[in-house]
Amino acid sequence: MIEITNLTKKTGQTIAIDNLTFSVTSRECLGLFGHEGAGKSTLLKLLSGAIKATSGTIKIHDTNISTHPIRAKKIIGYQPEAALGHGNMTVKNFLGFIAEVRGLHGLQKRKMVDRAITRLELWRVLDSPIATLPAGHQRKVALAQAILHDPRLLLLDEPTAGLDPLQKQKVGTLIQSLAEDMTVIVASRNPEEFSCTCQRALVMAEGRLLADAPVSELQRSSHYYQAITLAADAPLDLLALAVLPGVAGIEEDRHTAGSVTVLAMPGQIIYPHVNALVANRRWKINTLSLEPGRLSDVIHHLSQEALN
16 A cells, blocks of 8 residues: 655655655555654645655555645545644635645535544634644644545654543543554554554664564563563552562652552563462552553663664
8 A cells, every 4th residue: 555665765864764665455444653753743744745755655545646746635534643734724714725725515525524523522612713723733734634534644753642531541542443444643742542453563763674573563572572561559568579580670660659560571461460369468559550561661672772
C-alpha cells in the first residue's frame, strides 16, 4: 500500500531523514515512535506531500507522490502537530471549508461533516472560533478535518496531545475503528498510549530507523517484560519481594508513594510467586498488574545505543 525507498530529507547541512526504506500494508496501524527530534513529524510531512524529499521515493497505492502529488493527496488525511490555520473561523465553518476543498458538496458534504463532528464529539463547540478553544479541542478539530473524506491513508502527528485521560481513551478507540477501513500511521512521543492500538512500530532517532517490529516483540525486549507493579497504602516488605524465585530486582516509584515494580529475570514468570506472597501476608493492595513491557524503555535504550 505504501512503499518508501531510500527516503532522505536534508535541510542545509542537517539530515532530517536519513535513507529510510520500509513499507506499510493496507489497513495496518503503524506506530512511529522516538524522542523529540527523531524525525517523526518530518517523515509525516513527507508522506503527506507537505514538503518534498531530497531523494528517494514515496509510493501510495502505486502513485508516486513526487510525480503525481494531487492524485496522492486525494487519498491522504493528515493531522499535523502544529496548530491549525484559520483560527478565526468557527469549527463548523472550518470543517465545511475543508469539506469543499476535498470536493464534497451538498448532501454528501453535510453527511461527512456531521459524521466527523459526531466522531470527535464537537457539537458543543461548533460556533466557537478555533483559536479560542483549549489545546485538546483544537487537536480534535484537527483530527476531524483529517478524516472528513474517508482517506485511504491517515497520518496522525501526536493525536492525543493536550487531551485528558478519558479523551485519550476515546481517541484511541476511534483510531482502532478507523484502522479497520484505512491505513493509519501514528507519530507519538508517548508510545504506551498506542501499545494496544498499533500492531507494528518503527523506532526512530535523528532521522534514522532503529527498529521495525511488531509492538509485542518490542515489549518483550523491555527491561519490564513480565514485571509486576503493586500499589499499597502501607509500605511493603521489599526484602520479601526481592528474594522470591525469578525476581531480578525492585524499583520504587518516586512519584507514587507505595508503588513498586518487581522485575523478572529473563525468561522467568514471577506473577504466581508475587500473588502468593500478597495472599500469605494479607497485604492490602490497591492495584497489582502484570507488565507487558514498556515501549518507552525500549525506545530509550535503542536511542542511547544509536547516539553512542
